[in-house]
Amino acid sequence: DAGVIQSPRHEVTEMGQEVTLRCKPISGHNSLFWYRQTMMRGLELLIYFNNNVPIDDSGMPEDRFSAKMPNASFSTLKIQPSEPRDSAVYFCASSSGTGYTFGSGTRLTVV
Amino acid sequence: RKEVEQDPGPFNVPEGATVAFNCTYSNSASQSFFWYRQDCRKEPKLLMSVYSSGNEDGRFTAQLNRASQYISLLIRDSKLSDSATYLCVVRYSGAGSYQLTFGKGTKLSVIP
Numbered sequence: 001d002a003g004v005i006q007s008p009r010h011e012v013t014e015m016g017q018e019v020t021l022r023c024k025p026i027s028g029h030n031s032l033f034w035y036r037q038t039m040m041r042g043l044e045l046l047i048y049f050n051n052n053v054p055i056d057d058s059g060m061p062e063d064r065f066s067a068k069m070p071n072a073s074f075s076t077l078k079i080q081p082s083e084p085r086d087s088a089v090y091f092c093a094s095s096s097g098t099g100y101t102f103g104s105g106t107r108l109t110v111v
Numbered sequence: 112r113k114e115v116e117q118d119p120g121p122f123n124v125p126e127g128a129t130v131a132f133n134c135t136y137s138n139s140a141s142q143s144f145f146w147y148r149q150d151c152r153k154e155p156k157l158l159m160s161v162y163s164s165g166n167e168d169g170r171f172t173a174q175l176n177r178a179s180q181y182i183s184l185l186i187r188d189s190k191l192s193d194s195a196t197y198l199c200v201v202r203y204s205g206a207g208s209y210q211l212t213f214g215k216g217t218k219l220s221v222i223p
Contacts, residue, residue, distance in 0.1 A: 033210065042215035043155070043198070056210065091154060099145070100211060102154035 006103035018080040025094030035091040082110045115214035123220045132217045134182040134199030143202040189221045
């Protein structure tokens with residue numbers, strides 16, 4: 001099992017640019033979660049999907065953030081336009097109902 | 112009020128020491144409890160679940176007090192490899208709800 005796969009591992013972009021983060025969950029897991037981690041706020045849930053349907057997006061900071069899950073094996077988190085305060089590590093995790101498995105994360109730096 | 116609170120540390124302990132971390136949660140509807148471990152610049156990984164009767168996994172012991180809404184993790188005979196951040200995690204009950212809420216973590220450094 002390859003685990004949860006995220007890409008890219010690192011992203012450096014200029015303020016105002018669009019950023020797309022990608023995630024491939026573990027096959028058979030029906031829940032997918034996007035988290036953001038910063039030193040100040042720790043791990044924050046942004047949005048989660050169950051069976052490809054968004055269930056709770058109350059953690060999405062503002063309209064600049066959007067997430068999609070077009071099928072069971074792929075999800076994206078998009079930030080448009082990006083701002084320096086979006087700099088963080090973004091984790092994707094998947095679950096079959098018990099524990100979570102996290103991807104290695106995308107370290108985003110917006111300059 | 113933050114839902115899951117932990118002492119951020121850092122806890123600096125010598126090898127072989129026993130160290131305990133505490134965590135409190137605010138939502139009494141919390142259903143399941145976990146400790147995750149996160150190494151520097153890595154993703155969080157499940158260390159152990161926490162059961163009402165308390166449970167042990169080798170050198171690690173987890174305890175839950177539902178009345179006080181309090182969770183603890185005890186590490187005996189600390190090893191250098193135990194150095195990491197330990198995240199207290201709760202899952203709330205609710206229809207279709209599998210989301211986990213994480214504390215900000217307690218950093219442990221085990222010193223030779």
